Amino acid sequence: MEDINEVDIEEIETERQPVTETPELVELTTTSPEKPKLVKLPLARIKHIMKMDPDCNLVSQDALFLVTKSTEMFLEHLAKESGKFMGMGKRKTVQKRDVDAAIDNIPSLCFLDGALE
Template sequence: MATGVAVSVPASEPEFERSEEEARGHDAEEEHTQQHPGPAPGPQHRLAKLPLSRIKALMKADPDVSLASQESVFIIAKATELFVEMIAKDALFYAQQGKRKTLQRKDLDNAIEAADEFAFLEGTLD
């Protein structure tokens, strides 16, 4: 069974040179629409994107783990995010080779087989 994950792929657009007048007009327009600097409200600027409470619960599900500090939970969450990003980028490469915008299981399989650092995952998706 093929499982798909939707991934947006930015289309490469040709860059056209603008005249000075167009550039100035566009810059002035951007100044009016720009927001004031400073941290934006909401989850956009969270250091970890995964829910730390769920990570902590998963860590505590291991019988060898009795306590988990906030720092260790954060590090595990960040490492997980980076791992998922890395394997997703590798899988996206294979999807793009197949001229597709949707990740499929075969893309993940190809990414796992191609990279030595993913060798521990071989056979886990079976």
């Protein structure tokens, strides 16, 4: 029986394929003193805003991360859409009127109508 186990182990070791390390894998597996930042907005500020709601007593770390990440994604979408209207005006600076135009013309942003006033 010992011979069979040794053969099995040798077969398994020869079947293994070398793992190629991508930059993302190296970044996630390295033990650096600084953790890579997964979000750009300050978590404490988002948590404070979430706790302003009287129905919200506790905020879990998972919920905080998800709300922060979704807020970043929403702001990125709004900025890209506003940038398109800025480009139509042949300008290099996003102005309030570009954000207003994006809100007025993009159906998914219509819930923001009147929010900037």
